Amino acid sequence: MAMFVPAEPGPPAEATTWHRTVGGAESNVACHVAALGLRSAWVSAVGDDALGTAVVSAVASFGVDVSAVAVDADRPTGVYVKERDASGSPVRYYRRGSAASGMGPSLVDTLPLDAVRVVHTSGITPALSDSCHALMVRLLHLPRDFTLSFDLNWRPRLWTDRDPAVLRDLAAAADIVFVGADEAKLVWDVDEPAAIRALLPEPATLVIKQGAAGATLVEGDDVLFQPALKVDVVEPVGAGDAFAAGFLWATLAGEPPLRRLRAGHLRAATALRTHHDVGPSLPPSYVSAMLAASEAEWAAAFVTEGAS
Structure with missing residues (x-):
């Protein structure tokens, strides 16, 4: 979607200039x-x-x-407005009837899976939309040779007239599931890793994101918690x-559980220290060092906005 954020300090309602980003x-x-x-x-549709x-x-x-992004001549591109704030940044969606909402299950046949x-x-x-729900059902229940990753990404404003x-x-x-503990509490009224696992016993890999505290990985009978990095947060x-991207990157690299969680935290830090959803990468040498760091070194690390 096109995203708009205030281009000046102060209350968003008083902003007269906005940055357009994505x-x-x-x-x-x-x-x-x-x-x-x-x-x-990336597979989607825009106006x-x-x-x-x-x-x-x-x-x-x-x-x-x-190359697989469709251009819809009849529906507009979705928009959202981010009223940025280091403590939470409220988001306003304008995507009802958007081009992406017109996607349907037939899209699956066009994908080089x-x-x-x-995926x-x-x-x-x-x-x-109903057609987008049907698309997801078909994709998730296909026979597959690929790994299917699913992030709950709870957006309550999108579910006001739909059944979550x-x-x-x-x-x-899915094979890999990411869920925020806070999201699980709102959607399923559970937030502890054991309770979330009891609710979702099927996925081979379950990652519970616990905000600034860290994240828990559950695979089979193994449960591992990794504290998050300390970050000078600009916006969450x-x-x-x-985090999901970092974890998937490390998973594809065949990394062990601890390094997969750390890779998620390291990548999350790049987003936390910027107003944009995708910020500058941390230096590869720093990433490599932190993936192999001792517990004490990890706990002592601090990533600032200007880190490079």
Whole structure:
């Protein structure tokens, strides 16, 4: 979607100048993964308008393959407004009737799924329309040779006239599931890792994101908690997508559980220290050092806005 953020300090209601940028959970992950050196593609739909052109161009600028993005001549590009704030940044969506909401299950037939290792999805898509929900159901229940990743990405404003109960079934059909403990509390009234696992026993890999505290990885009978890095937070929006990208990158690299969680935290730090959903990467040498750091070194680390 096209994203607008205030271009001046002070209350957003008083802003007269806004920056136009790009945002969206799946496109964020695709951009982060590409920045980490992997090939990625983004599949979606935009309107035949200036905002749609800008969105596709911006995502492509990160090295993401956008050849499968459809241009809808009848529906507009979705928009959201981010009233930035280091404590939470309220987001306002304007996407009812958007081009992306017109996607449907027939899209699955056009995807080169035999050529990919991971397909990443989120709980946002099924909230957009009945056809988008049908798309997700079909994709998640296909016989597959790829890894299916699903991030709950709870957006209550998108579910006001839809039943979020479908989210558990969609998550249960995935191989890797990311869920925020705060999201799980709102959607399923559980927030402890054991309770979330009891609710979702099916996925091989379950990652519970616990905000600034850290994240817990549950695989089989193994449970591992990794504290988050200390970060000089500019804004938290987009950090969950960055975490997912870092975790998936490390998973594809065959890294052990501890390093996969750390890779997620390191990538999340790049989003936390910027007003944009996709911020500058940390130096590879720093990432390598922190992946191998001792517990004491990890606990002592601090990433600031200006770190490079």
